[in-house]
Amino acid sequence: QQPVQSPQAVILREGEDAVINCSSSKALYSVHWYRQKHGEAPVFLMILLKGGEQKGHEKISASFNEKKQQSSLYLTASQLSYSGTYFCGTEREGSQGNLIFGKGTKLSVKP
Amino acid sequence: KAGVTQTPRYLIKTRGQQVTLSCSPISGHRSVSWYQQTPGQGLQFLFEYFSETQRNKGNFPGRFSGRQFSNSRSEMNVSTLELGDSALYLCASSQVSSTDTQYFGPGTRLTVL
Numbered sequence: 001q002q003p004v005q006s007p008q009a010v011i012l013r014e015g016e017d018a019v020i021n022c023s024s025s026k027a028l029y030s031v032h033w034y035r036q037k038h039g040e041a042p043v044f045l046m047i048l049l050k051g052g053e054q055k056g057h058e059k060i061s062a063s064f065n066e067k068k069q070q071s072s073l074y075l076t077a078s079q080l081s082y083s084g085t086y087f088c089g090t091e092r093e094g095s096q097g098n099l100i101f102g103k104g105t106k107l108s109v110k111p
Numbered sequence: 112k113a114g115v116t117q118t119p120r121y122l123i124k125t126r127g128q129q130v131t132l133s134c135s136p137i138s139g140h141r142s143v144s145w146y147q148q149t150p151g152q153g154l155q156f157l158f159e160y161f162s163e164t165q166r167n168k169g170n171f172p173g174r175f176s177g178r179q180f181s182n183s184r185s186e187m188n189v190s191t192l193e194l195g196d197s198a199l200y201l202c203a204s205s206q207v208s209s210t211d212t213q214y215f216g217p218g219t220r221l222t223v224l
Binding site: 002030032034040041042043044047049055087089091095096097098099100101102103104 | 144146153154155156159166167168169201203208210212213214215216217218
């Protein structure tokens with residue numbers, strides 16, 4: 001079952017903050033976050049695992065609420081380079097390796 | 112380290128034909144996953160290969176198949192192409208498991224006429 005991302009799109013000015021949410025109706029093992037710029041391949045941002053382990057870039061922060069099966073990606077002091085579409089991918093408990101992606105959140109950062 | 116490479120980058124086929132796409136993972140990576148990306152459905156998982164064995168499979172018809180070779184290179188095949196198969200096909204490699212960082216290739220843009 002595809003996770004639901006919100007918002008679908010957001011427009012920011014440089015320096016502003018944003019939060020992108022990802023929620024699932026199923027018990028999750030992990031949540032993955034990727035950013036894709038137009039015409040390019042998705043680029044890894046972060047993995048959050050059940051139990052609290054995180055792997056990712058130092059400048060990116062995210063949370064994983066295991067009880068609610070929700071994850072949030074926090075983008076602070078946004079830069080023009082943050083523009084792109086952000087995808088969350090979820091692995092369900094018992095179905096590791098099968099990554100199901102949300103429809104994406106389009107983020108535009110304006111000068 | 113060289114990144115994930117995919118060939119060809121662009122492909123045009125007609126309905127009913129078959130197509131084979133190739134993916135070379137990052138050196139040392141043993142897991143290769145394939146995804147289909149379309150504007151309507153987004154990124155959808157096709158299958159994952161590890162050590163020449165299909166380890167996971169998404170919800171796609173049997174016309175979509177793949178394989179992995181001993182050097183970890185992978186191919187995916189689509190038989191009896193349909194118009195709806197037009198998409199960007201992405202492969203991603205990781206060291207061992209899905210919780211390792213996945214690195215995506217540039218994709219193969221398939222157009223079915």
